[in-house]
Amino acid sequence: MKRILFSLILLLGIILRFYALGSNPPSLDWDEASLGYNAYSLLKTGRDEYGISWPLSIKSFNDYKPPLYAYLTIIPVAFYGLNDFSVRVVSAFFGVLTVAIVYFLGKEIFPSRKVKLSLMLMLFLAISPWHLQFSRIAFEANLALFFVVSGVWLWLKAAGRYFFQSLSALSFALSMYAYHSPRLVVPLLILGLLFIDRQKIRRNVRPVIIFFIIIILSILPIARQLKQSTSARFSSVSVINPDEKLKESINAIDYDTERGFSWGKYFHNRRLVYFREIVGGYLDHFNFDFLFLTGDPPGRHHAAGMGMLYFWELPFILLGVMYLIGNFSRFLSWQIISWWFLVAPIASALTSGTPHAVRALFYLPLYQIFTVLGLAKLLKKKLIFLAVPVVVGSFFHYLHLYYVITPFEYAQWWQYGYRQAIETAREVEDRVDRVIFTYRYDQPYIYYLFYNLIDPGEYQKLSANMEIKRAERKIGKYEFRNIDWSQDKYLTHTLFVAVPGELPDGTGQLMGEIKYPDGKTAFRLTVME
Template identity: 50%
Template structure:
């Protein structure tokens, strides 16, 4: 009973950290969140996405062809509460909270009920994880992918006692392929390793296992079709394995040929260049600076001044990793394999390390941290008090950064100001023949669709035809492009929405909108 009460308190803390002021912090929707929300609204109203694709298996969005499940999961909250920040982020927060519960039961089965304390400690560490809180409070598909992958693995492990759970396990793992791109590489590999590790449990119950595999295959077939088309093109656009990365190899081989250096021609070939790119990208995700000090470059991925995990996690992850590697059982091997595989998809892309693409590595890292803390607690109880004190200080420091400083310092990264701009333009729209909105901050059109609740059936007919560049898109009175003030200032009866760099500060009657740090976000000028 005491254990249940403690779990309830931990889950309550996790719920509060994920839902408290969910629509207000982060301070604004970014363009991806607005796209997911509007496409959910569009499917709710018309059955098709913003481009008129009926019940799509990938969301075209900005040409990045997002997997569709987050959009479909957002339809119920949008239908209940309307299209707003809270409803758009609700699915991520809810499944982020459910991941805590899944994590608790996952650790219990991994340890085979060895200790009631460790699953509770794991759930606490997971509940206060900066990485998980960050992504549970924003509409990013990777967060729900962590839920489906974790649930699938958890059910797989429990299936050794209740074989029918193999079906549910493979359905969850199959659905994870519709959440985000990373599981499409990692999940099939996980299934192979889980099958090898638990083959003794599978063989007596192979009927249910085979049925589960059939369910997984049926779910993966539409994904394979998508990968051959537009979704595959998206991977090519972010892949690090591009011809551009071979330019160095080509130049070096040319020099080697001129010098007759056969060994050089061997070591400078494209396969080794690609291998170096992949290995470098992979190891970037275990970088101390990324994990524990500063995170990755996008400010939307973490609180300013914080890594993806707490600084104290470094010590316990290291100790826990050593402990896990010394214990030879299938449960421990699951977490090692999970961690080793998780950064693979991200390693194949540019911009490593990448907190979104590598989010699946979070759960095993928290597990190692938990095992490390428990090891210190059981052998050096006096040190535990110091560790707990440091933990509390680090936790307070994170909360202060997340709630007080980051919204102000990172408001521009969150595209803050579009909601205010849309509201101001709506008041004056009828006065002008045309409204020109800068493209300097990227994807401005989606915010006007989102906050104006533009009728999706109208937009599907009026967005244009063919591959119109997003940087030169228009619909109705709106034209979205960069502003050249020397040329555009001669236009008449036009309302301009530009940046502080595009529009001079000495224009009469101009309206200035600011980011939360006081810098200029937009200038609104009538001509």
């Protein structure tokens, strides 16, 4: 029976992650398009879009993405071509694997009724809005989550056995090749594992020595990249922004000094300012609205009209946490998941824009574990049937929000319209001498490369000789830049791909208008003869 239930839950997880994968979300966002085109470039030439041979970080938009997702995407791109579906397949596939892995994780965590509770844990992750959201988009965090969860499961299963300890090390190392956050979260997680299991380790230290040898050897190829690319990424998203935060601190100190309050330099010390920002960012990830009501901005991270978790999970999470705290010292595995829960948001807390559902993804499936612990109380009292209609009703409500409401309301967050604008421009480009494509919505060039299947070898030659500016690129007759109508109005034989308001109404010949699903205009394509 357990095999049948396992298979049915896994089948549900597959359907939910692969159904309409290429069309919902309604468009690739620019990070997805970048990963896809770089995978295509690596497939065709062995180099990324900038001509770097098999890089250990993907430069992309100067955010230096870890390479694993792009490398794995080479496989579906080779089979299915470069399209929306092939870019997202890797995330969906590893999302399904994560659903399977948590069953085995549960068997290591739950002290009794292991199979029943593990199947429940598996089901809750299979239908989790948070996990589904990121299993259906090409975000590297979802790939990294699989390796983090696998690493913890293999550590718990190892119990001093070399094979599983070695696989745990390899899994943790691969998470660092997949996404930035594990480069901080995983070392902290491992420190906790070592401390909690210190008694076992003293009795048999050799497997742990092997563990560290494997993990160190595995990350050696990216050791230098870890410093360079992570620093570049951190500087772009860090909450510790010297220009902004130090200015506030200095102004406050000057204000106090002018009024004779000498202690101001201690109260407004930049270290205290940074500490407050980091602690505030950390606590943001336990925010009620974020978790259960609204999620985080932008709309790419959750379904419209709901938070990251089902609202019905709240009482069971609280019950589960209370039960865990009350029995904390009884089971080492519970101490491990508690430590995991506490360190998972730390990397995200160091960045701006908290709470952040992507960077903090790594405390899934812990909320599901807490939910199962809470629901276990109902199982004991044979009251589980009371929760079934609520869970089923919430699930179908989520499906309605995700497949019907979200594409309508949140399409613009997904850079909807770029593909349609590129296709329309392609039909007109032979009639004009140049195409000026607005940079208002950011990174339009990557959609041009992606949807026109531009030869990576030719683009690499161009990018090698071109000064790369964020808002100014030229590829053939296409110019990707901001439109300055005071200057551009004198251009002739030009196609403008602009957003409403960039060109005066009635200007030129309107060749097409791209609209969002809600009827608002995304782009207007206008020819100036």
